[in-house]
Amino acid sequence: MTTATSGTKRIEVDSLTRRFGQSTAVDAVSFTVEPGRMTGFVGGNGAGKTTTMRMIMGVLGIHEGEVRWDGRPIGLRDRASFGYMPEERGLYPKQPVLDQLIYLGQLRGMTRKDASNEATALLERFDLGGRLKDKLESLSLGNQQRVQVAAALLHRPTALILDEPFSGLDPAAVDSMVGLLRERTRDGVPVLFSSHQLDLVDRLCDSLVVLAHGTVRAAGTSDELRARGPRRHRLTTDGDAGWLRGQPGVDVIDVAGNSAVIEFTADSAREQTVRAAVDRGLREFSPIVPTLSEIFREAVQ
Numbered sequence: 495m496t497t498a499t500s501g502t503k504r505i506e507v508d509s510l511t512r513r514f515g516q517s518t519a520v521d522a523v524s525f526t527v528e529p530g531r532m533t534g535f536v537g538g539n540g541a542g543k544t545t546t547m548r549m550i551m552g553v554l555g556i557h558e559g560e561v562r563w564d565g566r567p568i569g570l571r572d573r574a575s576f577g578y579m580p581e582e583r584g585l586y587p588k589q590p591v592l593d594q595l596i597y598l599g600q601l602r603g604m605t606r607k608d609a610s611n612e613a614t615a616l617l618e619r620f621d622l623g624g625r626l627k628d629k630l631e632s633l634s635l636g637n638q639q640r641v642q643v644a645a646a647l648l649h650r651p652t653a654l655i656l657d658e659p660f661s662g663l664d665p666a667a668v669d670s671m672v673g674l675l676r677e678r679t680r681d682g683v684p685v686l687f688s689s690h691q692l693d694l695v696d697r698l699c700d701s702l703v704v705l706a707h708g709t710v711r712a713a714g715t716s717d718e719l720r721a722r723g724p725r726r727h728r729l730t731t732d733g734d735a736g737w738l739r740g741q742p743g744v745d746v747i748d749v750a751g752n753s754a755v756i757e758f759t760a761d762s763a764r765e766q767t768v769r770a771a772v773d774r775g776l777r778e779f780s781p782i783v784p785t786l787s788e789i790f791r792e793a794v795q
């Protein structure tokens with residue numbers, strides 16, 4: 495089977511809005527999922543991630559806005575070429591694992607043989623080579639999750655929309671899935687995945703979209719967001735660092751012994767503070783790169 499990726503197509507989410515009754519679950523949400531990039535989609539419970547993904551996949555109607563693929567309004571065939579792992583999952587508990595993957599592959603236009611070969615290879619990759627004939631329900635939840643991901647990857651999708659693909663997976667399973675997704679992104683496939691595991695998102699994603707109450711609070715590459723994040727510094731001198739509390743233009747975030755984490759509230763304060771620190775025996779003055787968790791907390795405040 496040929497790989498259906500072009501490596502240059504992006505998903506554009508443009509001002510998507512969805513209401514449920516009186517409440518607006520997704521409110522003019524815009525972002526791009528670039529080819530060859532893993533884009534993490536984060537936000538608290540009820541932020542609107544699943545609703546947005548459902549609109550991208552066309553399983554939920556769009557009230558306003560548009561989704562574009564390769565610069566054009568997305569169509570049925572485009573969506574059929576995507577791999578989607580829905581929140582509600584979609585496989586049959588009582589059917590053998592391999593059989594249903596073959597069936598799904600055939601639904602997506604694969605021959606039985608191709609579907610069988612690809613499904614077997616994916617399941618082996620996920621250490622499920624010995625479970626091909628087992629019913630899905632006899633597998634542990636984490637292993638069922640692996641099968642769900644295999645189902646989304648089976649037909650060499652042109653893009654991947656994965657709703658919490660890592661939830662419930664042990665670290666080894668996360669690593670093998672990450673390896674697989676990285677291979678697909680290297681082929682140019684855009685990947686959008688939601689997750690509540692910020693440490694994992696930090697390690698994995700090239701770009702990030704932060705959602706809160708149905709609106710985008712921050713979006714960009716991890717580096718861009720880090721550069722925009724809080725500019726904090728660690729400053730260490732001889733003696734107690736409490737003196738920084740009286741320093742004009744300095745917000746003291748934390749003091750521990752002779753070391754403090756500070757933020758400058760005025761640019762002019764920087765030079766003045768470093769000079770004062772030199773007089774007190776400066777040992778360290780270094781910028782602190784914010785973690786994704788810090789960026790996230792700041793963005794959703």
Ligand SMILES: Nc1ncnc2c1ncn2[C@@H]1O[C@H](COP(=O)(O)OP(=O)(O)OP(=O)(O)O)[C@@H](O)[C@H]1O
Nearest residue numbers: 514518519520537538539540541542543544545546
């Ligand atoms: N079918 C529906 N009918 C009514 N309200 C809905 C429906 N689907 C979602 N909502 C509401 O839309 C909002 C966004 O929900 P959504 O599931 O998209 O959030 P989420 O970010 O995926 O949350 P979580 O991380 O908890 O899965 C919530 O307030 C939710 O209650």
